[in-house]
Amino acid sequence: MYQALYRKWRPKDFSDVYGQPHVTRTLQSQLESGRISHAYLFTGSRGTGKTTCAKILSKAVNCLNPVNGNPCNECEICRGIENGSILDVIEIDAASNNGVDNIRDLREEANFTPANAKFRVYIIDEVHMLSIGAFNALLKTLEEPPSHVIFILATTEIHKLPSTILSRCQRFDFKRIAPEDITSRLMYVSEKENVNLTPNAASLIARIADGGMRDALSLLDRCFAMGTDIDEEAVSDAAGIAGTIHLFSFSKYVAKGDFTSALKLVSKLHSDSCDIDSLCTELTLHFRNLMVAKTVNECEGLIVCSKDELEKIKERAGQLKLSKILSCIEVLEQTAKNIKNAANKKIQLEAAVIKMCAPSASSGEGISVALEDRINAIEEKLAALSSGKVQVPSPVQESKSEPKPEVKSEPVPVSKAPVPEEAPPPPAPPVPAAENEITVPEGNFEQWPEVLDKIRVYDIPLFGIMASSTALVKNGRLVIQSENPTLFDFICTDTHSKELARAVFEVVGKKMKIAVSNTEKPKTATSPLENLRSKINNFNNNGG
Numbered sequence: 001m002y003q004a005l006y007r008k009w010r011p012k013d014f015s016d017v018y019g020q021p022h023v024t025r026t027l028q029s030q031l032e033s034g035r036i037s038h039a040y041l042f043t044g045s046r047g048t049g050k051t052t053c054a055k056i057l058s059k060a061v062n063c064l065n066p067v068n069g070n071p072c073n074e075c076e077i078c079r080g081i082e083n084g085s086i087l088d089v090i091e092i093d094a095a096s097n098n099g100v101d102n103i104r105d106l107r108e109e110a111n112f113t114p115a116n117a118k119f120r121v122y123i124i125d126e127v128h129m130l131s132i133g134a135f136n137a138l139l140k141t142l143e144e145p146p147s148h149v150i151f152i153l154a155t156t157e158i159h160k161l162p163s164t165i166l167s168r169c170q171r172f173d174f175k176r177i178a179p180e181d182i183t184s185r186l187m188y189v190s191e192k193e194n195v196n197l198t199p200n201a202a203s204l205i206a207r208i209a210d211g212g213m214r215d216a217l218s219l220l221d222r223c224f225a226m227g228t229d230i231d232e233e234a235v236s237d238a239a240g241i242a243g244t245i246h247l248f249s250f251s252k253y254v255a256k257g258d259f260t261s262a263l264k265l266v267s268k269l270h271s272d273s274c275d276i277d278s279l280c281t282e283l284t285l286h287f288r289n290l291m292v293a294k295t296v297n298e299c300e301g302l303i304v305c306s307k308d309e310l311e312k313i314k315e316r317a318g319q320l321k322l323s324k325i326l327s328c329i330e331v332l333e334q335t336a337k338n339i340k341n342a343a344n345k346k347i348q349l350e351a352a353v354i355k356m357c358a359p360s361a362s363s364g365e366g367i368s369v370a371l372e373d374r375i376n377a378i379e380e381k382l383a384a385l386s387s388g389k390v391q392v393p394s395p396v397q398e399s400k401s402e403p404k405p406e407v408k409s410e411p412v413p414v415s416k417a418p419v420p421e422e423a424p425p426p427p428a429p430p431v432p433a434a435e436n437e438i439t440v441p442e443g444n445f446e447q448w449p450e451v452l453d454k455i456r457v458y459d460i461p462l463f464g465i466m467a468s469s470t471a472l473v474k475n476g477r478l479v480i481q482s483e484n485p486t487l488f489d490f491i492c493t494d495t496h497s498k499e500l501a502r503a504v505f506e507v508v509g510k511k512m513k514i515a516v517s518n519t520e521k522p523k524t525a526t527s528p529l530e531n532l533r534s535k536i537n538n539f540n541n542n543g544g
């Protein structure tokens, strides 16, 4: 009968246990010196060697010829325990024997001296499943155990144990097994089984197993079913994941912004019945590796893969900006969450792929994404302020789709003059402009609200500054009266001056010289930085 690999290759002594030296060394030295505890607690994640070590320990305490704290595995006791003919080592599955009565039986039985071995050893697996009553019943025995009894409790969920139990046991924490340890165990087992497993394939299995040796060996078992030459592709097929070749294709498409190819790949993998959740996880890991390769010089110890693959990772990292890699990780993390409740997982992944390939995701290249966000936020606030100052419900022409912050003040009606929606503007006249035959009456300039309405369409920031201004005509000039000290700076800049002149021209029908009152001396055009500063000052003065 076929025996699963993980059972066939269960370590027989401590030197065969991979990746738990803090446990095995301590146990071995205790055994060598004879300082054995009467209650052990083994905790840690699944398939990391808890039951295995409990069994080795149960043999080692009873072995007739122990070597360096290891059982000899040859004496009659070792063999008897191994084949189940010696009944002094008792394995109890607490999941199915969790009642008070089970533990009471155990207590009574424990009083008898062992039949063949020196110690009666109780291995209680999944001990967190015991009922409260059962825990209490066990507590008494743990407190005053007969000298010939040893308890070994094992659990993946230590937090479910009462502190009274914890304090009576010597605790060993089993770690997730390091990928290198899993890889070397897999290579060892494959060699013994006469199967050719490539190092890349072994490290891929290790990565998928995420620290659990049982899972790693189970996956190796599935690969064995496919033949005696196992490479990465065989592992990917057996695990139902994308494999690294596809991952590198993905990151290539991201680097090129080629979402057509990326979408085709998602489709292909989907029709090959690749599991979308695992693909998402693998992609996240791949981009994590690119991030590490991008930021750490000596990244060998931080990335689980073969030498060839590491070279490929470094090369790909060189083709991508760090900001891009980081935004991809964010997108994938969010997608992994969304996928959990998604009706159609494939669509979620497709959306992620588009976001990752889109150039907009990397528009922050050169400046940090955070800085870009802040600038966007300031611009939004300015726009909101602009509309808020004259209580316009919403700016007519929007360049952004994001919702604007609410304006708290009460709406006041503004001029009902129709606003041209997307009117193609006539070429803007230069400023200052020459006067022509149309005369504009001196004094209060009645059409100013119309001009403002146009500016609101053409130049939102300028509108924000000018909104509360008034205007009059004096000596043929249009004099804008504003309390805002930055207005002059603003209309001195080329773009704003053109938009202003254009608005005036459209309303009045002729070019007009424009002046600003309350401004002492004209300045030359401000730099964009000064401009931004004045925008911010203006915002702080008015809105902040």
Ligand SMILES: Nc1ncnc2c1ncn2[C@@H]1O[C@H](COP(=O)(O)OP(=O)(O)OP(=O)(O)O)[C@@H](O)[C@H]1O
Pocket: 005, 006, 007, 009, 010, 011, 016, 017, 018, 019, 020, 044, 045, 046, 047, 048, 049, 050, 051, 052, 053, 154, 155, 156, 177, 185, 213, 214, 215, 217
């Ligand atoms: N540290 C290890 N070194 C080598 N093989 C291991 C190790 N841990 C687990 N294995 C392999 O995985 C199999 C299962 O291990 P074991 O039963 O000891 O896990 P466990 O920690 O008790 O897991 P669970 O919490 O699921 O009961 C073993 O038969 C063995 O083949």
Ligand SMILES: [Mg+2]
Pocket: 050, 051, 052, 125, 154
């Ligand atoms: Mg176990």
Ligand SMILES: [Zn+2]
Pocket: 062, 063, 064, 065, 066, 071, 072, 073, 074, 075, 076, 077, 078, 079
């Ligand atoms: Zn022995």
